[in-house]
Amino acid sequence: MTISRKQFTTLALAVLGLSGAWAQGAYPARTVTFVVPAAAGGTTDIAARMAAQALAPVLGQSVVVDNKGGGNGAIAAGIVKRAEPDGYTLLMQYSGFHVISPHLSKAPQWEQKDFQPIANVLSAPQIIVVRDGLPVKTLQELIAYAKANPGRLNYASSGNGSLQHVTGAMLEQHCGIKMVHVPYKGTGPALQDLLGGQVDLTFGTAPPFMPHIAAGKLRVLAVTGRERLASLPDVPTTAEAGYPGVNATSWFALFAPAAVPRPVIDRLAADMKKVVEDPAFRKKAQEQGATADYQGPRQLAERVKNDYANWAGVIKSSNIEAE
Numbered sequence: 001m002t003i004s005r006k007q008f009t010t011l012a013l014a015v016l017g018l019s020g021a022w023a024q025g026a027y028p029a030r031t032v033t034f035v036v037p038a039a040a041g042g043t044t045d046i047a048a049r050m051a052a053q054a055l056a057p058v059l060g061q062s063v064v065v066d067n068k069g070g071g072n073g074a075i076a077a078g079i080v081k082r083a084e085p086d087g088y089t090l091l092m093q094y095s096g097f098h099v100i101s102p103h104l105s106k107a108p109q110w111e112q113k114d115f116q117p118i119a120n121v122l123s124a125p126q127i128i129v130v131r132d133g134l135p136v137k138t139l140q141e142l143i144a145y146a147k148a149n150p151g152r153l154n155y156a157s158s159g160n161g162s163l164q165h166v167t168g169a170m171l172e173q174h175c176g177i178k179m180v181h182v183p184y185k186g187t188g189p190a191l192q193d194l195l196g197g198q199v200d201l202t203f204g205t206a207p208p209f210m211p212h213i214a215a216g217k218l219r220v221l222a223v224t225g226r227e228r229l230a231s232l233p234d235v236p237t238t239a240e241a242g243y244p245g246v247n248a249t250s251w252f253a254l255f256a257p258a259a260v261p262r263p264v265i266d267r268l269a270a271d272m273k274k275v276v277e278d279p280a281f282r283k284k285a286q287e288q289g290a291t292a293d294y295q296g297p298r299q300l301a302e303r304v305k306n307d308y309a310n311w312a313g314v315i316k317s318s319n320i321e322a323e
Contacts, residue, residue, distance in 0.1 A: 073097025125225025206289025
């Protein structure tokens, strides 16, 4: 029996279509990897490990975390951007890398269009933390001290253009003070020098600081979010302290390469919704000083768009440039 070229083409397309449908229906058929743009121990890593552990039984496959820090998130983003778009290599992204770093890169290695948003996992406001020996106990006292001693206070960040850096710049703008920025290569080294008294204060999400705050080695003055943290109920927000313009919240969200099929994105988004809205996950996030905060693909895309524009304004007005 012979078939025409047209019949062969039609049959081939049908087979491919069935194959694609089977592949999508079978997802996931093997281990899923979360690539993390930071070293172990920080909030991005904590978010990834919490999500991976909770997602695995929902997916029915193991989920592993692969830390690829460096380049202000560019190394991890590049790995996921170049990965096979099959939904098995995903990016657990930190908002500072996603909406701030691109403004400061002279030679961007990735663009927003290279990724599809899946789901937001955690949100965490920055907290303002000072060394134990600094003679201030409230944000108002910190501002008064800074005004009385212009240029004397120094604040640590995880790097030039990091969220800590631009939060410090935001505080300076809104409060009319001048501090010295001291960039480090990550939150860990900055935290160690804050504990050692080499720097006066820093900004950051709560999880890495919580043990030191509890031990009395650091003092937290304010939360830069709209609401107080359940894990720090006695600490006022910047708005409550009289500085509503100082508002900086980090988020930690899952992204996929741009070409991943929509059914896979929808499956992951639905499963992440189950994970993030589970009471046990919410409680664990709260204990870490963060908030379980699910946002689906459309909501997350809108958040990225708005934050990208907002931080561009802060960076421009503060004259923050790439190093």
